[in-house]
Amino acid sequence: MTAELVRGQNHTLPQTRLEIRVSAGSPVVAGATLGDERGTVRGAEWIAHPASHRVPGLEVSRQAAADHRLAVDLDALPAEVHRVTVVLALPVGAGRPVSFGAVAAPFVAVTGLDGTEIATFTLTGLDTESAVSALELYRRQGAWKVRAVGQGYAAGLAGLFADQGVAEAAETAAAIQEAVASGLARSVTPPPRTTEGERVRHPAGPAAAGAQAAAPPVPEAQPAEPLGDPASARTEAPGGGPIDYAHPRRQTSAPPPPPPTAPPAAPGQPARPVAGDATGWSMDERLYNQIWGMFEDLARAVAAYRSAVDFAESRMDQELDRALSDPRNRIGGAGDRAREAARAKRDELTGRAREALERDLAQLAAESAVVEPALPAAYAGWDNPVWHAYRVPMEIPMALRLGDLLLGEAPDLRIPLLVRLPLERGIWIDSGRTASEAAASTTGDQLRGLAVETAVTLAARLLAVYPAGEFSVHVVDPAGSAAGQLSPLVGSGVLAGPPAAGAEGVASVLAHLTRRVDLVQMAIRAGAADSLPPDLDTGEHLLIVNDFPHGFDDRAVTQLRYLADEGPSVGVHLLMVADREDARAYGPVLDPLWRSLLRITPVADDHLADPWVGHAWTYEPLRTPQGSRVLEQVLALVAEARRGGRC
Amino acid sequence: MTVNMTKGQAISLQKSDGGTLTAVRMGLGWQAAPRRGLFGSRTREIDLDASAVLFADKQPVDVVFFRHLVSDDGSVKHTGDNLVGGAGSGGDDEAILVDLQRVPVHIDQIVFTVNSFTGQTFQEVQNAFCRIVDETNGQELARYTLDGGGQYTAQIMAKVHRVGGGWQMTALGNPANGRTFQDLMPAILPHL
Numbered sequence: 105m106t107a108e109l110v111r112g113q114n115h116t117l118p119q120t121r122l123e124i125r126v127s128a129g130s131p132v133v134a135g136a137t138l139g140d141e142r143g144t145v146r147g148a149e150w151i152a153h154p155a156s157h158r159v160p161g162l163e164v165s166r167q168a169a170a171d172h173r174l175a176v177d178l179d180a181l182p183a184e185v186h187r188v189t190v191v192l193a194l195p196v197g198a199g200r201p202v203s204f205g206a207v208a209a210p211f212v213a214v215t216g217l218d219g220t221e222i223a224t225f226t227l228t229g230l231d232t233e234s235a236v237s238a239l240e241l242y243r244r245q246g247a248w249k250v251r252a253v254g255q256g257y258a259a260g261l262a263g264l265f266a267d268q269g270v271a272e273a274a275e276t277a278a279a280i281q282e283a284v285a286s287g288l289a290r291s292v293t294p295p296p297r298t299t300e301g302e303r304v305r306h307p308a309g310p311a312a313a314g315a316q317a318a319a320p321p322v323p324e325a326q327p328a329e330p331l332g333d334p335a336s337a338r339t340e341a342p343g344g345g346p347i348d349y350a351h352p353r354r355q356t357s358a359p360p361p362p363p364p365t366a367p368p369a370a371p372g373q374p375a376r377p378v379a380g381d382a383t384g385w386s387m388d389e390r391l392y393n394q395i396w397g398m399f400e401d402l403a404r405a406v407a408a409y410r411s412a413v414d415f416a417e418s419r420m421d422q423e424l425d426r427a428l429s430d431p432r433n434r435i436g437g438a439g440d441r442a443r444e445a446a447r448a449k450r451d452e453l454t455g456r457a458r459e460a461l462e463r464d465l466a467q468l469a470a471e472s473a474v475v476e477p478a479l480p481a482a483y484a485g486w487d488n489p490v491w492h493a494y495r496v497p498m499e500i501p502m503a504l505r506l507g508d509l510l511l512g513e514a515p516d517l518r519i520p521l522l523v524r525l526p527l528e529r530g531i532w533i534d535s536g537r538t539a540s541e542a543a544a545s546t547t548g549d550q551l552r553g554l555a556v557e558t559a560v561t562l563a564a565r566l567l568a569v570y571p572a573g574e575f576s577v578h579v580v581d582p583a584g585s586a587a588g589q590l591s592p593l594v595g596s597g598v599l600a601g602p603p604a605a606g607a608e609g610v611a612s613v614l615a616h617l618t619r620r621v622d623l624v625q626m627a628i629r630a631g632a633a634d635s636l637p638p639d640l641d642t643g644e645h646l647l648i649v650n651d652f653p654h655g656f657d658d659r660a661v662t663q664l665r666y667l668a669d670e671g672p673s674v675g676v677h678l679l680m681v682a683d684r685e686d687a688r689a690y691g692p693v694l695d696p697l698w699r700s701l702l703r704i705t706p707v708a709d710d711h712l713a714d715p716w717v718g719h720a721w722t723y724e725p726l727r728t729p730q731g732s733r734v735l736e737q738v739l740a741l742v743a744e745a746r747r748g749g750r751c
Numbered sequence: 752m753t754v755n756m757t758k759g760q761a762i763s764l765q766k767s768d769g770g771t772l773t774a775v776r777m778g779l780g781w782q783a784a785p786r787r788g789l790f791g792s793r794t795r796e797i798d799l800d801a802s803a804v805l806f807a808d809k810q811p812v813d814v815v816f817f818r819h820l821v822s823d824d825g826s827v828k829h830t831g832d833n834l835v836g837g838a839g840s841g842g843d844d845e846a847i848l849v850d851l852q853r854v855p856v857h858i859d860q861i862v863f864t865v866n867s868f869t870g871q872t873f874q875e876v877q878n879a880f881c882r883i884v885d886e887t888n889g890q891e892l893a894r895y896t897l898d899g900g901g902q903y904t905a906q907i908m909a910k911v912h913r914v915g916g917g918w919q920m921t922a923l924g925n926p927a928n929g930r931t932f933q934d935l936m937p938a939i940l941p942h943l
Contacts, residue, residue: 407824
């Protein structure tokens, strides 16, 4: 049971070996200070920070990063330590956010070594602060407790350390930023260097004016152009710099901005829709919830319409039967009149049902028209301009758009099919012939080609929405039949290795991934996630299998089933391009495999049911616009970021 | 102003200012009757369930109850099953929300029923009531108390039905026996 702490709340810790996880939307420095029973930090050796990342019982990361894991062993701390404060700070540097108000609210979780969360805390409400003490672990009558603090410091780390009684607060803060800056220079593109003369001295906040005056100022490399904060920079950019394609309201910032509310509606008119008009902690979550709300509304509006039409038809049939069977209706025009009346009743009811549906559809279409342009890349179609402003993200998005869903009553209203990330189940792109119209007008070979293309665009999308290096794609193409379609992935160099060919290739890729799943599972079960071999990367993996079961022997099929069952929980996902007919020799033993995968089709096909009413929705895969190079451009950026991360 | 309804009484769901109602809530509240004697403090839990059946021309089209909380069209919503009743607060323990504007055009009657899922008769239930509230402003429009409940396990409470362009509510208050709404269907049909 996770305790979601609010500022000031405390929670008893059930164990002394812990991990503290930090996730922030942008790179932050994580550190920790140790305090004695009066809360005083006795010296520099009581501070764990990137330049001195290990103190007894505590280890922090040596770099600034969006995600941190701090290992804590409270039993190993010196006996006079009564308090551990977890500290976050923004790294200084040109073009970096200068305050927590400009970045997403950091999230801190205290977890056991197996990853189960004990307590979590979201640091909302920060504004001009550039350093914050996030959590406090403290001794209380022999037991350890955690308290959510969330105290920010506008004067940065120097102010924070001064507040904790560190003698050389400013020097320590400067040393930390120095160490981080050199680490940043190694890991990501270094900020443009500014000469000494251009360096602007940052005015110290009132809270730490004393400490700041006594010590040399923190070297804060300011950009040559004096920019207030990223938000205002954004609006000023079109003046001289390149055009910013990013949606002006899409940046995430803390505290979470209130959801946009619809402007008051004119009397008698439905309220005008607004993108993000749903609940959620971030804009992404709000849009996700809004899209699922639209999905449900459309399902229900159409259910009401279909139910009314069915009723109107069945009532007319009954009335026609009655009119036919009544002997009095056989003479004169009475029978015709009765039939006329029955039809008119049917038409009147369906007409009213249609009217109600049109009203709902118009409302949903208006909502879709404002929501689609506001979507982040992971939710957006390839034709959305957001893909042209694509940048490699710092964190995994909440969900991924797999395609569009539509119903026959509203062929123009497309609902994005969003699945949560990390993927919870594998995906099967059915290259077989289905009963749909679109499949009937396509040859078998074309279908197979389209299926591989769909797999490639999907893999590219996954690679693009994960931070650089956190998602690897392996391809198994035993007969080499998909070389043409795979070329965007192969050519850009984003694959973990060349597509595996032949039975040996299949065997080696499967063996590699099976070993990974096995090791990670063992480590998780044993609660020893830190003892995994160093060559094992902890990112997520996607295995694309083309032409299944070609090139697969019984052993390989068994391994594949193992991956489909056990992989998703440890970050190994399956993307099968297959025609079930090809594998019919295996009989029903493969049925559980097919059922465990989310089936999508390379052409429009109605096979997906919604969870509320169970309509059969037409699924359409996402295609890049004709002649567009967006896929190649995005993959090139992904490849560049991956190369940058490796050296 | 609350109207205390009697069996068979009909009230129109027109607002006093002439506008029609757009959303109503059918609330159900009850308490288990305390038992006397040794361990009298041990009240036995009673699970009453509110259900709504949507009819189109006397044919059941959809049902909202604890296993199907939202009608397919989304206009009728059950806020969730309460298994034990109120602890004396007097509020609604189960509620069904009806968005009258979104009710599909062919639905002309919605019947609300109450069943005792755990099988106790209404004699063992205390302070049971059913009320209709204007969801837009929280005003109680009608209240029907289940006082003097006899040896039966279900009650067909009320129905809202279309009259002209608006809706009207009729209190039914008809006792019946049954565990879920399915058992009540024969008892409901005469009231349509």
